[in-house]
Amino acid sequence: MEKSLIKKDALAGIAKKMAGDFLVWAPVKKEDNVLFEPLQKDGEPFFAYLNSKNAPKNVFFPHTEAMMKFTRTPKGMVFSAEENKADQSVLFGVRPCDAHSFALLDKLFDQEKYKDGYYIAKRQNTTVISIACVQPPYATCFCTSVDGEPVGSEGADILLVDIGSDYLVEFVTPKGEKLAQYFGDAKADAAAETKKNEIAAKAVDAITSKIPAHEVKPILDKNFDNPFWNTIHGKCLACGTCTYFCPTCHCFDISDEVKGSDGVRIRSWDSCMFPMFTKETSGHNPRTSQKERWRQRTMHKFKYYVDNFDAIACVGCGRCVMSCPVNIDIRKVVEDISKL
Amino acid sequence: MENIETKLREEAKRLLLEKKADVIIGYEKGTLPLTATPCFITTPEEADKLVWNNLCTQNLAKFVHDLITAHKNSQKRVKPEDRKKKVVGIVARGCTTRSLIIHLQERQYERDEVCIIGVPCDGYVDGKGLKVKIGGADIVEGTIDGGQIKMKTSDGDKTVALKDVLAECCLTCRFNNPIVSDVLIGSPSPAMNPDAEYNAVKEFEAKSMEERWAYFTKEMEKCMRCNACRQTCPSCYCPTCFVEQSQPQWVGIGEDKSDTQVFQLMRMYHMVGRCVDCGSCVSVCPMGVDLRKFLKKIDKDGWEMFGNRAGSSMEDMPPLGRYDEHHDKEEFIFNP
Amino acid sequence: MQNPYIPYPVVVDKIITEVDTKDIKTFRFKFINPEDEAKYAYIPGQFGELSIYGKGESPIGIASSPTQKGYVEFTVQKAGVVTSALHEMEEGEVMGLRGPMGNSWPLEFLEGKNIVIVGGGFAFTTLRSLINYMIYGENRKRFGNITVIYGARNPGLLLYKDELIEWQKRDDLNINVTVDKGDANWKGKEGFVPAVCKEVAPSKENAVAVICGPPIMIRFTLPVFFDLGFSKENIITSLEMRMKCGIGKCGRCNVGSKYVCKDGPVFSLAELDKLTPEY
Numbered sequence: 001m002e003k004s005l006i007k008k009d010a011l012a013g014i015a016k017k018m019a020g021d022f023l024v025w026a027p028v029k030k031e032d033n034v035l036f037e038p039l040q041k042d043g044e045p046f047f048a049y050l051n052s053k054n055a056p057k058n059v060f061f062p063h064t065e066a067m068m069k070f071t072r073t074p075k076g077m078v079f080s081a082e083e084n085k086a087d088q089s090v091l092f093g094v095r096p097c098d099a100h101s102f103a104l105l106d107k108l109f110d111q112e113k114y115k116d117g118y119y120i121a122k123r124q125n126t127t128v129i130s131i132a133c134v135q136p137p138y139a140t141c142f143c144t145s146v147d148g149e150p151v152g153s154e155g156a157d158i159l160l161v162d163i164g165s166d167y168l169v170e171f172v173t174p175k176g177e178k179l180a181q182y183f184g185d186a187k188a189d190a191a192a193e194t195k196k197n198e199i200a201a202k203a204v205d206a207i208t209s210k211i212p213a214h215e216v217k218p219i220l221d222k223n224f225d226n227p228f229w230n231t232i233h234g235k236c237l238a239c240g241t242c243t244y245f246c247p248t249c250h251c252f253d254i255s256d257e258v259k260g261s262d263g264v265r266i267r268s269w270d271s272c273m274f275p276m277f278t279k280e281t282s283g284h285n286p287r288t289s290q291k292e293r294w295r296q297r298t299m300h301k302f303k304y305y306v307d308n309f310d311a312i313a314c315v316g317c318g319r320c321v322m323s324c325p326v327n328i329d330i331r332k333v334v335e336d337i338s339k340l
Numbered sequence: 341m342e343n344i345e346t347k348l349r350e351e352a353k354r355l356l357l358e359k360k361a362d363v364i365i366g367y368e369k370g371t372l373p374l375t376a377t378p379c380f381i382t383t384p385e386e387a388d389k390l391v392w393n394n395l396c397t398q399n400l401a402k403f404v405h406d407l408i409t410a411h412k413n414s415q416k417r418v419k420p421e422d423r424k425k426k427v428v429g430i431v432a433r434g435c436t437t438r439s440l441i442i443h444l445q446e447r448q449y450e451r452d453e454v455c456i457i458g459v460p461c462d463g464y465v466d467g468k469g470l471k472v473k474i475g476g477a478d479i480v481e482g483t484i485d486g487g488q489i490k491m492k493t494s495d496g497d498k499t500v501a502l503k504d505v506l507a508e509c510c511l512t513c514r515f516n517n518p519i520v521s522d523v524l525i526g527s528p529s530p531a532m533n534p535d536a537e538y539n540a541v542k543e544f545e546a547k548s549m550e551e552r553w554a555y556f557t558k559e560m561e562k563c564m565r566c567n568a569c570r571q572t573c574p575s576c577y578c579p580t581c582f583v584e585q586s587q588p589q590w591v592g593i594g595e596d597k598s599d600t601q602v603f604q605l606m607r608m609y610h611m612v613g614r615c616v617d618c619g620s621c622v623s624v625c626p627m628g629v630d631l632r633k634f635l636k637k638i639d640k641d642g643w644e645m646f647g648n649r650a651g652s653s654m655e656d657m658p659p660l661g662r663y664d665e666h667h668d669k670e671e672f673i674f675n676p
Numbered sequence: 677m678q679n680p681y682i683p684y685p686v687v688v689d690k691i692i693t694e695v696d697t698k699d700i701k702t703f704r705f706k707f708i709n710p711e712d713e714a715k716y717a718y719i720p721g722q723f724g725e726l727s728i729y730g731k732g733e734s735p736i737g738i739a740s741s742p743t744q745k746g747y748v749e750f751t752v753q754k755a756g757v758v759t760s761a762l763h764e765m766e767e768g769e770v771m772g773l774r775g776p777m778g779n780s781w782p783l784e785f786l787e788g789k790n791i792v793i794v795g796g797g798f799a800f801t802t803l804r805s806l807i808n809y810m811i812y813g814e815n816r817k818r819f820g821n822i823t824v825i826y827g828a829r830n831p832g833l834l835l836y837k838d839e840l841i842e843w844q845k846r847d848d849l850n851i852n853v854t855v856d857k858g859d860a861n862w863k864g865k866e867g868f869v870p871a872v873c874k875e876v877a878p879s880k881e882n883a884v885a886v887i888c889g890p891p892i893m894i895r896f897t898l899p900v901f902f903d904l905g906f907s908k909e910n911i912i913t914s915l916e917m918r919m920k921c922g923i924g925k926c927g928r929c930n931v932g933s934k935y936v937c938k939d940g941p942v943f944s945l946a947e948l949d950k951l952t953p954e955y
Contacts, residue, residue, distance in 0.1 A: 067681050067682075068682055073770075075687075076771065077728075077770075079683060079685055079772055082682055109925065114923040118681075251927030251928065252925075252926045252927070253920060254732070254733065254926070256731060263730045278917070280918045281759075286931075287954065299932075303933070307932075307933035
């Protein structure tokens with residue numbers, strides 16, 4: 001499909017217009033944080049952001065979601081309803097790294113066998129609109145080391161690229177094309193396309209933080225017992241900040257909650273950083289200390305996911321780097337592994 | 341600060357060489373601009389990594405508890421006569437020493453298991469506040485010099501006065517110099533402004549109940565239950581937190597508002613007489629929840645009703661931990 | 677398409693208290709919707725998530741054999757929140773069942789071979805499923821000699837006591853039941869499982885050992901089989917890990933790149949050697 005052009009100041013208007021027709025998730029400024037939240041009627045999207053505090057994975061994989069309901073009967077509690085619906089929606093203005101994360105999460109939640117209907121329903125009913133990073137938002141961005149591109153469209157349905165006074169609008173998928181009417185009639189010419197390509201190349205060069213993410217795979221294959229694993233975790237607080245902010249972390253817990261005679265089975269985010277994550281009823285815990293948990297997190301991203309899905313489970317957004325309360329820097333961890 | 345750093349490194353080296361400490365917990369330069377991060381020094385050579393500046397945020401007492409507990413657990417398999425004590429050294433400012441006092445009062449370890457390297461403190465930078473001050477720009481480089489923070493940011497060069505971005509808890513700190521120490525480095529820092537300690541709480545108390553509740557619920561809605569506040573808190577050392585107990589289950593694990601509120605409320609109430617206002621929970625909170633407003637209220641009540649300031653001296657026992665050895669008939673309370 | 681997170685509704689049809697201490701019971705479930713039974717087609721060695729609304733779920737190995745039609749059985753020890761609630765249940769009550777999950781005992785691989793089954797304590801459940809499967813009707817011909825070595829701490833803790841007697845009557849089964857310590861009425865073997873394995877000394881020729889039990893038993897039994905000349909390819913076991921989803925998504929039961937719930941729980945020692953020792 002032909003690419004469009006829109007004026008840069010038209011962006012918020014388009015998001016708001018869409019919000020009149022369906023659910024629109026957009027970056028919203030809430031006190032000091034920029035978060036992806038449903039755009040309210042009188043709400044204003046905040047596109048002057050570097051990247052959102054939270055990864056937008058919550059759109060498809062919310063912190064807490066109902067899986068089913070049950071109710072009390074004379075025979076005991078019985079299953080009463082499946083909670084699996086998704087409204088038509090748009091995720092407006094994610095960064096390419098975050099859009100890339102959806103393609104990675106798809107590999108896990110949308111497998112041949114065992115499809116995760118909760119995730120898939122939301123994913124299928126949501127159109128993802130990315131805004132390319134013409135400038136790297138943060139000095140900690142390292143998307144180019146993990147198969148990402150600052151002007152990449154992986155995982156997105158529509159890609160917007162700032163080419164000066166306009167955004168070049170690229171309809172990446174048929175799902176994206178369906179929203180073409182919101183972007184007006186101005187078609188992009190060859191000059192706009194050339195400009196975009198120049199910008200894309202420059203943007204790649206502007207990402208200066210690099211990690212040897214691919215190089216560490218064969219090293220990890222052989223170094224499960226390396227004493228190196230003793231060196232990361234000492235200061236780790238075992239909080240879940242890195243995993244909660246990570247666009248690709250997908251571990252969850254399932255639990256039941258009952259109020260009166262009605263109950264709901266919920267799934268909520270869990271974290272391999274939490275000591276309780278793998279603790280068995282017997283008291284046995286296969287990952288006995290934070291050392292094993294850090295090894296798990298690192299291995300999962302740079303080895304296990306590669307083994308299972310042929311992809312690194314990291315998009316280089318740098319949220320874990322910026323948010324870790326004790327500055328455990330995954331870039332340094334990977335760098336150190338590459339030297340083993 | 342340079343001078344203090346040099347002395348700190350010298351002392352750390354000496355303590356390790358003289359086997360006065362098996363490990364020293366201090367701060368080193370972080371990987372991000374304008375950060376320092378906890379580190380563990382076990383050899384004299386490593387001591388040169390140590391830094392002491394306004395970027396050293398977290399209360400390191402938490403790690404003392406962690407290390408000694410882990411060591412004791414590892415000694416359980418060793419014959420009693422072969423068991424060894426581990427001495428943990430720690431770089432401690434005023435609030436850190438208060439936490440150590442609480443640990444000692446609560447009999448978590450013995451005084452000779454910790455070697456306290458006292459350092460004077462004139463406050464640390466509130467990292468999140470600094471970001472807000474520069475309009476959310478990304479800091480690429482930064483230095484602190486002569487009370488000024490100079491930065492290269494994604495939005496150009498910026499300069500901010502240090503005093504404008506110190507953590508709230510530091511501005512009104514009453515105990516910025518170590519209360520106990522084995523080695524004291526440098527001369528005491530000038531007092532902060534403790535007279536204003538409870539100003540923000542008083543202002544909050546003056547509000548209507550509805551307003552206070554609205555503020556509380558608004559702040560709690562930011563919480564995403566990552567547990568960073570609990571994990572960094574030196575006073576939060578329960579082997580199994582009530583949040584993780586399953587039989588019975590006290591709180592749900594999801595994002596339900598009331599579950600989050602109960603988690604935070606219960607944790608705060610566990611802090612009566614035990615919160616030293618080190619600000620660690622606030623500094624680690626990724627979502628910027630204003631925990632201090634409520635913790636400081638509890639602290640104020642502790643002072644006004646019981647004359648207690650958490651960890652201010654070995655004798656100043658926390659109100660909920662005061663027992664009279666001669667009149668309490670339950671012996672186990674004093675000799676568990 | 678079936679949502680793998682939604683349990684099939686089942687009714688507790690029968691509860692059998694297996695042991696003297698009363699903390700291990702076998703629960704027989706019938707599907708409330710008859711068509712669900714066919715959907716729940718399983719193979720010995722697989723497991724299910726027992727789902728008690730309001731309490732949660734617990735992954736438990738299937739103790740019945742697919743040759744037993746009309747119901748599914750699970751033998752459950754009372755331990756955590758869900759299993760405690762299960763033990764409080766009465767016949768006629770309604771609950772949920774998810775699965776079947778995981779791989780299974782490698783039936784095709786076992787066919788035509790001599791099978792040595794070694795079980796200890798409560799971990800005998802999916803082995804029982806396998807035994808009942810192999811001895812059912814025409815199935816028996818597909819397998820060579822079947823030797824069973826099963827041990828419990830004391831006679832009161834042996835599971836499936838009636839079946840053990842029935843099995844002992846058959847001449848196409850070599851059943852060795854042992855207890856660590858007998859009582860006044862015990863006439864069988866006394867001794868730990870590894871010692872009995874040594875005594876029985878099954879031949880490695882065309883044989884596969886299927887071993888399931890507490891870690892301490894496994895630790896001392898494996899050397900016996902190595903001494904007997906069994907290769908790691910021919911020793912098969914089943915792992916246990918904390919699980920939630922049961923379908924390889926929630927992320928807690930992985931051993932290296934493999935998920936115990938999805939890629940396991942059954943692994944040969946040769947396969948385990950390739951994984952990380954984190955279980």
